[in-house]
Amino acid sequence: MTTLIDLSPRPVAQSPLADLPVIVIGAGPVGLAAAAHLADRGIAFVVLEAGGDVAAQVRRWGHTTLFSPWRYLVDPVAERLLSATGWITPADDVVPTGHELVDRYLAPLAQLSGIAERIRFGTEVVSVSRRGMDRTRTAGRAQAPFVVRVCDTDGAVTELTGRAVIDASGTYASPNPLASSGLDPLGxxxxxxxxxxxxxxxxxxxxxxxxxxxxxxxxxxxxxxxxxxxxxxxxxxxxxxxxxxxxxxxxxxxxxxxxxxxxxxxxxxxxxxxxxxxxxxxxxxxxxxxxxxxxxxxxxxxxxxxxxxxxxxxxxxxxxATGFRPDLAMLREIRLELDAVVEAPRRLAPLIDPNDHSCGTVAPHGFRELSHPEPGFFIVGMKSYGRAPTFLLATGYEQVRSVTAWLDGDVDAAQQVRLQLPATGVCSSDGCCA
CATH class of the missing domain: 3.50.50.60 (FAD/NAD(P)-binding domain)
Structure with a gap:
């Protein structure tokens, strides 16, 4: 099941970096949604996935039934691209397992021509920086390309350059420790x-x-x-x-x-x-x-x-089963602006504070709330919520729609963030709100 997506160069936000690809970290639901939006806008990109197949982390808990029915689980642009191949959208009110989410939606999406050849599996991101600049250097920083260092399954370490980075690597691989202090328990x-x-x-x-x-x-x-x-x-x-x-x-x-x-x-x-x-x-x-x-x-x-x-x-x-937290080690040389409590982007944190919000009461948000002092760098998806548990996949899809519009220079579309979520009462402390 494939379809051709026009990836010929189009005008993008004017920048000396415009000929470089956008680097997407993670081929899970939100990373693949980002790929669909970038492909749809004709923006060159590459997706880096540490696992050997699409949505490797989802597959680890694939036997588990999600909370959300299909109508909240399929990105609209991804649906349009898939539908052009004859793909049938699953029934709105059916609630799938993680394996069904992968097999019926994410795997076909990753196999689309224009996306499939841009995914690199078995490629773990080790660190993200700017070419020739650690986080302390400012002059000319916004014009320097991003440098993403990766390690493949054979242990070879190489670097890629990009004009922007979208980190959709999730949090499932970074569990909270057992100790109530937030540290690993002694012994x-x-x-x-x-x-x-x-x-x-x-x-x-x-x-x-x-x-x-x-x-x-x-x-x-x-x-x-x-x-x-x-x-x-x-x-x-x-x-x-x-x-x-x-x-x-x-x-x-x-x-x-x-x-x-x-x-x-x-x-x-x-x-x-x-x-x-x-x-x-x-x-x-x-x-x-x-x-x-x-x-x-x-x-x-x-x-x-x-x-x-x-x-x-x-x-x-x-x-x-104490929940998850973002792995920020690979972002040590990136200028982040994170909330001191939940480790989410500072402008997003008040909108998702689990003391005040459930999954369904999170306000629409996009590139502005996800921005950091590092121009062109965004954390999206579950990882953008830091330690807050209020994430739904539909939220991540709207995030990447806004971010990719901004990267394309389409400021009007980037600013028009809209999100309709189910009212959900109390939210989980472990982030499994998909």
Whole structure:
């Protein structure tokens, strides 16, 4: 399924860098939406993806059902380009799994002629800078091309140059640590092989790692809820399987069901976890502040305090579902302007503060709110939200529409940001609001 997209040069924002491509980091949903918009506008680009295939991080949790139905998951420009090939848009109200999102939408999008040949898989971005300039140099900075250093699967390190950079690398690969301090718990290296990433495939490929064992799920968000439900179902089938749930607050308000949630699958998720706790299928341990971990036989022991008293909990395996944060290490030489609390762009942060906003109450925003003191550099998608959990894919699509319009010199279109989101009540602390 392919179609030709006209990528012949067109006038873009006047700049000595205009002949260089825009570099997009990440071939996930928002990175590919950026590719579609750039292709549609005839702007040269390259997409750098660390994984070996499209949407590599989505595939890791692909067994999980999303909250949003298809009508919020398909970028309008991508839909138009795909439709020209005979692609059929999935039914609006159907809620897909992550694998279905990839197979039915993202993979076909990545295979379009004009996009496919511009994606480089197995290419990890190591750092981003300006040619001949660290972050301290100012004179002529805006005229210097970006330099993106990458490492391929063979370990070869090379550099690409571009006129702009769109970082859509996401946050799933950067989990928050288990310790309540925001740091890795003391002793974590000795027990790291007994701690697994959020959203393991408990009922599928990873079932044997959990069956007949005691699993502790740490986290108060929807990633935790999905895993708890799957573990409880596994316990019904495999004797000896036990499930505990650790949260650091007195109650898990973020997974409670809300009658105002227009994403009913998410509301039902909270109700199902509440029912599992009520019938004893999941043992809830609240108010546990984790500080350290240590091996305990073939398992792991969590150590800390509970209601100001020393407390510990043993498990065979721990699932870290404490949420995600942006990996900013590769941006050390870029001039960023980030909010001190949520690590989102400073002008965006007040619009997404999880203390004031849910996924559905985030205001429309575009290139202005996403701008940094580094001209031509943008963080978009989940990574743009820093540690805030209020992201929806539809938000990311509007972000890249505005950013690519600005890069094309179409200031009017860039400024006309519009976004219609579902009212969602309480949002998840783990960012899985897609």
């Amino acid at each position: 974590v290296d000795a027990a790291a092989d007994r701690i697994v990433h959020a959203l393991p495939d408990v009922r599928g490929a990873d079932a044997d790692a959990f069956a007949g064992r005691h699993t502790v799920v740490v986290g108060a968000g929807h990633s935790a809820a999905n895993t708890l439900i799957a573990l409880a179902e596994l316990a019904d089938e495999r004797p000896g399987t036990r499930v505990s749930w650790v949260i650091r607050n007195a109650s898990a308000v973020r997974v409670s069901s809300s009658p105002d949630d227009e994403l009913p699958d998410r509301a039902r998720l909270g109700a199902r976890v509440d029912a599992l706790v009520a019938r004893g299928a999941v043992h809830l341990v609240d108010s546990f502040e984790i500080a350290a971990v240590e091996p305990a036989g073939s398992g792991v022991r969590l150590l800390g305090t509970r209601r100001d008293e020393p407390f510990s909990l043993d498990a065979d395996v721990v699932v870290n």
